[in-house]
Structures are given as structure tokens and as C-alpha cells.
Amino acid sequence: MFYNISYISKVNLGSLNGSEGMGGNITPIKKISDNQGEEYAYISGQAQRRYLKETLLQLGERISAVSENGNPNFMEFNDKIYDKKKEKFQNKELMYKEFCDLDLFGYMLPKGGRRWSPVKVAPMVSLHPYKGEYDYLTRKKYVESESEKSGNIVQVEIDTLNYMRGNIVIDVEKIGNEINEYTYEATPMISKEEKINRINKLIDSIRFFNGGAKQSRNLEDISPKFVAITKQKTGNPFLLNSIYVDRYNNLDCQAIIDEINDNKTVIEKVKIGISRNIFKNENDIRKLLSDSGIEVTTITEAFDSIKDKQ
Numbered sequence: 001m002f003y004n005i006s007y008i009s010k011v012n013l014g015s016l017n018g019s020e021g022m023g024g025n026i027t028p029i030k031k032i033s034d035n036q037g038e039e040y041a042y043i044s045g046q047a048q049r050r051y052l053k054e055t056l057l058q059l060g061e062r063i064s065a066v067s068e069n070g071n072p073n074f075m076e077f078n079d080k081i082y083d084k085k086k087e088k089f090q091n092k093e094l095m096y097k098e099f100c101d102l103d104l105f106g107y108m109l110p111k112g113g114r115r116w117s118p119v120k121v122a123p124m125v126s127l128h129p130y131k132g133e134y135d136y137l138t139r140k141k142y143v144e145s146e147s148e149k150s151g152n153i154v155q156v157e158i159d160t161l162n163y164m165r166g167n168i169v170i171d172v173e174k175i176g177n178e179i180n181e182y183t184y185e186a187t188p189m190i191s192k193e194e195k196i197n198r199i200n201k202l203i204d205s206i207r208f209f210n211g212g213a214k215q216s217r218n219l220e221d222i223s224p225k226f227v228a229i230t231k232q233k234t235g236n237p238f239l240l241n242s243i244y245v246d247r248y249n250n251l252d253c254q255a256i257i258d259e260i261n262d263n264k265t266v267i268e269k270v271k272i273g274i275s276r277n278i279f280k281n282e283n284d285i286r287k288l289l290s291d292s293g294i295e296v297t298t299i300t301e302a303f304d305s306i307k308d309k310q
Contacts, residue, residue, distance in 0.1 A: 002232050003170040003306050005206060006239035007224035008251070009124065010278055011162045014220035015135070016124075016212040017043040027156045029213075031130055041159040043124040043212075043222075048166070051211025051222075052119075052202075053101050058210065061201055063101040071109060072102065089113065092178060096189035100198055103175060103189070116181065118174040119202070122237060124166040124222070126159060127245045133160050135218065156214065163245045164222070167237040168206055175199055196308045207303040225278045227302050228256060231269040238263045249280040253288045260294065270294060273302025 019028040031039045053063050065073035074081045074095065081095045082088070087109070089095065096103050106117035134155045176195035177186040190198070209223045228239055242259045244252040260270055272294055279285060289296045297305070 001172045002235045003172060003203075004230045004232055004235075004237055004239070005168045005170070005224075006228045006237065006243065007166050007168075008127075008226040008243060008245070008278075009164045009166065009209075009222045010225050011041075011126070011159050011164055011220060011222070013135075013158055013160050014212060014218050014222075015156055015158050015214040016041070016220060016222065017047045018213045025152055025154045027154060029130075029157045029159060032125070038129040040128075041126040041130050041162065041164070043164070043166075045121040045123050047213075048121050048124065048211070049105055049119075051209065052121075052205050053105065055205040055208060055210045056100060056104075056201065059201055059204055059208070061100045062098055064099045072099075072107060074099065093189050096176065096178075097194065100201070103198065104202055114181075116174070116179065118171040120169040120171070120235065120237075122167040122240060124164045127163040127165055127243070128247070130157075130159060133158050137217075158218065165240075165243040166224075167240045169235050169237050170199070170202065171235060172199065175202075200307045203303050203307055207300060224273070224299055225275040226251065227273045227299055228260070229271050229273070229302050229306055230260070230263075230267050231306060232263070233266040233268070236263070236266070245279070249278075251279045251281060251285055253281075253285045257288065257292045257294070261292075269306075271297060271302045271305040273297050273299040275299055 015027070015029050017030045019030045030042050030044060032042055033039050057063050065075065067073045071084070072082070077094060077098055078084075081091050083090050102115065104117070104119050106115040108114040135158045137154050137156060138152065173186070175198060176188065176190040178189050179186055207223065212220050212222055238259050239256060242255045244255060246252070260267065272289055274282065274285065274296060275298075276282065286296050
């Protein structure tokens with residue numbers, strides 16, 4: 001069983017994922033180019049996974065650290081979970097129970113031992129091209145005399161008044177289970193109640209997604225403002241290439257409906273959530289979805305619909 005979460009976030013002014021320096025005093029953001037030469041801002045899957053971990057931490061979950069040699073740091077459980085001399089696990093059940101991130105996002109140890117991630121994350125990509133805009137800051141220099149005050153002006157690339165589409169697929173059956181990568185045999189590592197709580201907390205972390213670079217002065221909200229959530233038999237993110245918002249802020253809702261209908265063989269449940277004042281054609285979106293038999297709710301209600309109430 002898979003949860004397919006396809007969503008749109010609204011960007012006001014942000015530098016959400018920094019790229020490699022290009023020399024000089026310019027701090028670039030990550031961008032990709034299409035076959036027409038247009039550049040689009042994106043947030044890598046790796047960065048989003050980090051943001052999800054940090055959101056889980058904010059929600060009260062424990063996440064692992066990394067030691068200097070690249071091994072997981074289990075803190076007070078180090079001696080109980082992992083034998084550093086033999087470089088092997090001693091108590092995987094305790095690791096799964098205490099550290100949700102290694103269960104949800106997988107791991108790979110330097111000397112062997114790995115886990116595939118049950119949570120698959122697509123890079124977030126802007127729906128409109130990067131417009132070449134910059135923010136500016138000053139890096140002060142220390143000087144002995146007040147009359148010699150100076151500083152370097154730094155340019156920081158920013159994405160402005162844009163939309164970003166993202167997609168996360170959760171392999172529900174693998175969470176809380178140790179999976180043999182050759183036989184696919186599943187061995188439970190946590191109780192059913194702990195698994196339900198973990199999945200629900202993961203859903204909350206996506207709903208209240210928090211993260212991004214330069215947040216100290218370019219605070220941005222990248223949580224979903226439109227979301228299509230399906231409970232399905234396969235892990236295909238079928239809406240990934242069907243989300244489009246035109247230059248007048250109109251969402252192409254019919255393309256989403258068509259994709260849902262084309263994939264109804266594998267879909268068991270669908271729910272769509274939308275925030276107000278995000279799209280110009282909001283009323284048309286609600287009517288089209290309702291006429292197609294798809295329930296439209298708030299963002300929170302859509303996420304709550306896939307939570308297990310035990």
C-alpha cells in the first residue's frame with residue numbers, strides 16, 4: 001500500500017536551496033534548465049529529506065546524528081544498538097523504536113548494512129521560470145578605525161512570487177519492518193501501535209513542512225497549499241508531470257482529474273485539499289472537482305483522511 005502525496009507550495013520571496021558558488025560575491029540557488037533554455041528553481045530531494053527530519057524533530061520525534069567517521073550516532077544508546085569494534089548491529093529493534101528517521105529515510109553504513117527508504121521524495125521544481133532576481137547583504141570587515149568602515153556587498157539569488165510542485169510517495173508496508181532486499185521478507189521491528197503513530201507523525205511533518213535556506217532573513221512557508229492525496233496499490237507518482245499553473249495563477253485542474261481517472265485501477269482512495277486565495281480560479285477548481293465526484297477539503301482534512309485512527 002502506498003500514499004501518493006502530490007502538492008503545490010507558494011513562494012513569496014525565498015532562497016530555498018543554495019547551489020555551488022559561482023565565484024565572486026554571488027550566492028546562487030539551485031536551478032535547472034528546460035529544452036527552451038528557461039531556468040527553474042528547485043529544491044533537491046536530499047534537502048527536503050533534511051527538512052522533513054527537522055520538522056519531525058520539531059514535532060517531538062527523535063532523530064539520529066552522524067559521527068565523525070560517518071556512522072550513525074545513537075547517543076545514549078550507542079553501546080546497546082551498534083558494536084563499533086565489530087561494526088555491526090546488536091539491537092536493531094531498539095534502533096527502529098528510538099530513531100524514526102532511520103526507519104523512514106533509510107541508511108547506509110560505511111562498512112556495510114543498509115536500508116532502502118520507504119519515503120520517496122521528488123525534487124520540488126518551480127512552475128514558472130526563474131526571473132533573475134537578487135537580494136543583497138553586506139559582509140562586514142573588521143577595521144581598527146571607525147573611519148575605515150567597509151564591507152563586501154553580496155548578491156543572493158532569490159525566487160519570487162512563484163509556485164513549486166512536489167511529490168512524496170510513502171511505502172506504508174515497509175515502515176516499521178526490516179526488509180530483506182533479496183527475498184523481500186518483512187520482519188516487524190516495532191509494534192502496530194508504534195507504526196501507526198510513526199506514519200501519522202510523518203504525515204503531520206509533510207502537512208506542516210518547514211525548512212529552506214536563508215530562513216533567518218527570508219523566512220518562507222513551503223508547506224502544501226494544494227494537495228492531491230491518493231491511497232494506491234503501486235508507488236507511481238502519476239501526478240508529477242500533470243501539475244501546471246499559468247501566468248495568471250490559474251491551476252489546470254482538468255489535467256489532474258484526467259490523470260486520476262486514468263489511474264483509477266490502482267487508486268483506492270483520493271482526497272484533494274486546497275487553501276484559499278492561492279489560485280485565481282479557485283471557485284472553478286472546486287466546482288470541477290466536485291462535478292467529477294472528488295471531495296475537496298481543507299489541507300489539514302486531506303492529510304487527516306489518510307491517517308490511521310487505530
